[in-house]
Amino acid sequence: YEYLEKELEVYRELPAQTLDGHRLILRGNVELAREVPAVLAHGGAGVGLFRSEFLFLNPGQAPGEDEQFEIYRELAQKMIPEPVTIRTLDVGGDKFVPEINLSEEDNPAMGLRGVRFSLKEHNLLMTQLRAILRASSFGEVRVMFPMISGVDEIRACKDLLRQACAQLDERNQSYDADIKIGIMIETPSAALIADLLAPEVDFFSVGTNDLIQYCLAVDRGNEHVAYLYEPLHPAILRALKMIGDAGRKADIEVGMCGEMAGEPVYALILLGLGFNELSMNAACIPRMKRIIRQVRRQDGEELLAQLLDLPRARDVSRFVEEEMARRFPGLFGPPEI
């Protein structure tokens, strides 16, 4: 515990920069505004994922535009000069919100969720976009759309965002006209066409939990098939590589906000894949930063090259675990042989 406190102190003010000079941005995933101090305390460079659906959890109290605005504004102001990334309402799948009656679905994970729901229920989305835009004149606010599967959807979202801007213009309310727009990459199709999506946006953020589930066609909550859910499945590595390559080529920020982003054992691979932003639970930030400061991005690229043709998830896992244990014996213990 003392050690952790010390780690916090030492690393809070240092950049997450590799030995060969590549700077990563480590941010916090946040569900409630009161988690912001923890992000700051752990040296997070802003909020990489604000899960706005948590504002809708109290029955009978779905927040209107003004209430949302106040919350987003407070978030933005507390994080100055770092950004706050607000993900628009992400319901459906396994996420239920009392105010919103979703119809019964046979396969909710492949149903009306994320941006699909928002594009169907324009009004909810428009209210939220106006609140986000209004907050954007009080700090750096970014907007992010979940569950994008094609170019049409992000274009539709951007169109609605433009309409929200026009509505604020009419009201003479200010906003950041250059607000950064991002998308979650969490469907296999988004990974497969990352190069077509990149020119449409300012940043990507990979939602690993969903991306892995869909790629492998595995509901990780299903005990019979959970054993197939493997973050280091060769198919996942390749999907992540497509995303990293496309983002790098388009020169946009390539981030990750799923569980994988906060796992130190993946740090080197994520570097090698070209990710330059990782958003995680605040408590994970110092350890991730510590690892990043002790490696070179080139090490990650070399590791990745050795992984890409391994045939099985277990081969990849073992290779990565051994490599990380060799580099950081105190952190990752002896390799499993």
Place this chain on the structure above:
Amino acid sequence: YEYLEKELEVYRELPAQTLDGHRLILRGNVELAREVPAVLAHGGAGVGLFRSEFLFLNPGQAPGEDEQFEIYRELAQKMIPEPVTIRTLDVGGDKFVPEINLSEEDNPAMGLRGVRFSLKEHNLLMTQLRAILRASSFGEVRVMFPMISGVDEIRACKDLLRQACAQLDERNQSYDADIKIGIMIETPSAALIADLLAPEVDFFSVGTNDLIQYCLAVDRGNEHVAYLYEPLHPAILRALKMIGDAGRKADIEVGMCGEMAGEPVYALILLGLGFNELSMNAACIPRMKRIIRQVRRQDGEELLAQLLDLPRARDVSRFVEEEMARRFPGLFGPPEI
């Protein structure tokens, strides 16, 4: 109707060969042995998909090894000299079989289905594999495993197949020791690692319905999101290209048995993608053959090259429809503008 009869007669004996000399194999999808005459009548070169789960549809009458063997043998003999491809029991998802109690799942499409079920219930699979193997000495029988998502699974299947061979050896029962082994490519991960799977098998057969669903994370049976189910989504084209490239490189048969395989409007693209086997409802075979005999594979490759960077499914669809209408004005009518 008269026209169709004539088409049948003309094309039954002709090969599905392009103007530049590439031979495709067109086969029939079959659920019941009594559909075999239709495959023959329509000039199908064997059965590309025998859906064995249909043998399990009568409550209280799940067929044992001998009963299955008789059915597979009859199929194989009727199709001589062409092959019969028997897909092992593919339950789960939206496929229910009275004899098999699947537990309730939140997302059955991403649950215990296909080969996952078979690998859990070894005995059912072993019984089926022995029946398939015994039939293989009476004609050309091929075995195909559904819902493969990684190399481990196909290796496990092959291991069980070897065990089934050993059991038949002990019984002094004969089988084709060189039985061809194939897999359905229907999860995004299988597409992404098609190059790693290809060396493990003799043939691929793409299940487009599931592949499209998982890639886009869309349950096509869900009315709210069915609009997102697009066979010509750019992500699907790319997934199909990966599969075609990997199969061609490994010099194995690259087939397709999903609905896309029987749609004449896709004929040219599938040629361009490198598919060399298409399995479909028997009634679709003559029309497909007629189209293939009037084009060059190079035409398909050129068309594909123009499609791969189009950003939206609708752009791809329009391009393809216009091209096919231009080439076959009688078949596809005027393009939608």
